[in-house]
Amino acid sequence: MNLDLAGKKAIVTGGSSGIGYSCAAALRVEGVGVLLAALPDGLEVAAGRLRELPSPAPAAEVAAVPCDLRLPDDIERVVHTALERLGAIDILINCAGAAQAGSFLNLPDGAFLDAWTLKLLGYIRMVRAVAPLMIKRRDGRIVNIVGASGRSPSPTLLPVGTTNAALLNFTRGIARELAPYNVRINAISPGPTATPRAEQLAQQTAEARGIPLAEARAEMAQSLPLGRMVEPNEVAAMAVMLVSDRCASITGTEILIDAGSTSAL
Numbered sequence: 001m002n003l004d005l006a007g008k009k010a011i012v013t014g015g016s017s018g019i020g021y022s023c024a025a026a027l028r029v030e031g032v033g034v035l036l037a038a039l040p041d042g043l044e045v046a047a048g049r050l051r052e053l054p055s056p057a058p059a060a061e062v063a064a065v066p067c068d069l070r071l072p073d074d075i076e077r078v079v080h081t082a083l084e085r086l087g088a089i090d091i092l093i094n095c096a097g098a099a100q101a102g103s104f105l106n107l108p109d110g111a112f113l114d115a116w117t118l119k120l121l122g123y124i125r126m127v128r129a130v131a132p133l134m135i136k137r138r139d140g141r142i143v144n145i146v147g148a149s150g151r152s153p154s155p156t157l158l159p160v161g162t163t164n165a166a167l168l169n170f171t172r173g174i175a176r177e178l179a180p181y182n183v184r185i186n187a188i189s190p191g192p193t194a195t196p197r198a199e200q201l202a203q204q205t206a207e208a209r210g211i212p213l214a215e216a217r218a219e220m221a222q223s224l225p226l227g228r229m230v231e232p233n234e235v236a237a238m239a240v241m242l243v244s245d246r247c248a249s250i251t252g253t254e255i256l257i258d259a260g261s262t263s264a265l
Contacts, residue, residue, distance in 0.1 A: 003030055003240060003241070003244035003245075003246060004244065004245060005027070005030040005031060005032050005240070005243070005244055006030060006031030006032070006056050006057045006060075007031060007032075007033075007057060007060075008027075008031075008032045008033070008090040008091055008243075009032065009033045009034075009035075009061075009082070009086035009087065009088045009089055009090050009091070010024075010027050010032050010033065010034050010035070010089075010090065010091035010092070010093065010243075011034075011035050011037060011078060011079075011082050011089060011091070011092050011093070011126075011130070012024040012027070012034060012035070012036055012037070012093045012095060013037045013038065013067070013069060013078075013092075013093070013094050013095055013096040013122070013123075013126060014037075014038055014094075014095035014096030014097065014145075015034070015036035015037065015038050015046065015093075015095065016036060016038035016039070016041070016042045016043045016045075016046040016064075017038075017042060017046065017195070017196060018095075018193070018195035018196060018197055018232055019095050019145055019190065019193060019195060019232045019235050019236065020036075020038065020093070020095035020096070020145070021036075021046050021049075021232075022232035022233050022235065022236035023093050023095060023143075023145075023235070023236040023239045023240070024036055024046075024050055024093075025049075025050060025053060025236065026233070026236040026237060026239065026240045027091070027093075027240060027243075028050050028053045028055055028060070028062065029053055029054060029055055029056075030055075030056070030240060031055050031056040031057035031060055032057075032060060032091065033057075033060040033061040033062070033086045034050060034060075034061075034062050034063070035061075035062075035063040035064070035065060035078070035081065035082045035085060035086060036050070036062075036063070036064045036065070037064075037065050037067040037069075037078045037096075038064075038066070038067060038096065039066065039067070039068060040066040043064045043066060044064055046064070047062055047063070047064035050062045061085055061086055063081065063082070063085040063086065065077065065078050065081045065082075069096045069097075069118055069119075069121075069122025069123075069125070069126070070114075070117045070118050070121075070122065072125060075122070075125045075126055075129055076129065078126075078129075079129045079130060079133075083133075088133075088137075089130050089133055089134070089140070090134075090139065090140060090141065091140070091141045091142075091143075091243045092126060092127070092130050092140075092141075092142045092143070093142075093143045093145065093239055093243070094122070094123040094126055094127075094142070094143070094144045094145060095145040096118065096119065096122055096123075097115070097118055097119030097122070097160075097163070098115075098118065098119075098197065098200075100114070100115070100159055100204065101156050101157050101159075101160075101201050101204035101205050101208060102156060102204055102207070102208040103155075103156060103208045103209075104155060104156075104158055106208070107158070107159065111159045112158075112159045112162065114159070115159035115160055115162070115163045116159075116162070116163055116166075119160075119163045119164075119167070120163045120166050120167055120170075123144055123167055123170070124170060127142060127174065127185070130142070131174075131178060131183065134178075134181065134183045135178070135181040135183060138181050138182050138183075139181075139182050139183070140178075140181075140182070140183040140184070141183075141184055141185075141242070141243035142178075142183070142184070142185040142186070143185075143186055143187070143188060143239045143242050143243060144167055144170075144171050144185070144186070144187045144188070145187075145188050145190070145235065145239070146164045146167045146168055146171070146187045146188065146189045146254065147160060147161075147164040147189050147190060148164075148189045148190065148191045148256060148258045148261065148262055149161040149164050150163075150164025150165040150166075150167065150168050150189060151164075151165075151168070151189065151254075151256070151262055152261070152262050153165075156204075156205050156208050156209070157201070157205075164189070167187065168187055168189075168254055171185055171186065171187040171252065171254070172252045172254075175251045175252030176252065178251075179251055179252075184242075184248075184250065184251040185251060185252065186242050186250060186251060186252070186253050186254070186255065187253070187254040187255070188235055188238055188239060188242070188254070188255050188257060189254055189255070189256050189257070189258065190230050190235050190257050190258060191224065191229075191230055191256070191257065191258025191259050191261045191262070192220050192221075192223075192224065192229045192230065192258075192259070192261075193229055193230040193231070193232055193235065194229045194230065194231055194232065195232055198220075198229065202216045202217050202220060203216075223261060224258075224259035224260065224261050225259060225260035225261060226259040226260055227259075228259060229259065230257055230258065230259055234257055235257055238255055238257060242255075
């Protein structure tokens with residue numbers, strides 16, 4: 001399917017690994033210029049891998065900016081660099097975030113504050129930074145990678161669950177303000193996904209429950225109706241579809257990609 005994205009320009013936060021990298025790679029092979037914004041570890045390696053991917057627009061820029069979304073100045077630098085290197089910002093995919101798992105009674109306030117500051121405020125600040133540019137051009141696409149725990153909370157994942165629930169509220173709310181300017185914003189909520197982050201969460205869950213890591217992994221997979229975790233490229237495929245004009249009437253929506261684990265209406 002031709003998504004007509006060649007020549008577009010995108011920022012992908014959290015783009016050095018996992019779902020974020022998969023989204024950046026999917027955009028690259030569609031001919032999109034991509035700026036990766038992530039913590040320094042592995043960032044340049046990820047950018048190098050992106051440059052090696054085949055693209056219908058081989059001259060499309062691939063740039064990388066070290067960024068901590070907890071810091072407003074870093075967000076301003078990302079947007080400034082994107083305009084400088086790419087020339088425009090047509091697409092924003094927010095995919096940064098990490099939160100501590102564990103028993104609620106053992107989690108300090110800091111576990112919640114860190115999750116809210118990095119992911120919730122980080123996403124909000126990124127949208128606030130790019131939305132005026134998109135409004136001015138009367139065109140733009142934003143996808144927030146959120147998470148199924150915003151809809152189906154887990155007692156050992158409450159910092160990320162509360163973050164994700166708030167992000168769904170934000171995404172739906174801001175969509176109405178942006179829609180008159182042809183700026184669409186949607187959320188994708190993956191379930192357990194085969195990424196390094198999932199391995200870390202499994203380790204933290206095992207420690208919180210006092211069970212072996214292998215048992216925590218097995219329980220995670222067995223809890224999914226499809227019997228397997230989501231693959232990052234499945235999430236990326238949906239993100240690329242949402243930022244294309246093949247889905248031009250979809251905004252303010254959450255799409256679940258969770259191997260069938262959410263049963264609520």
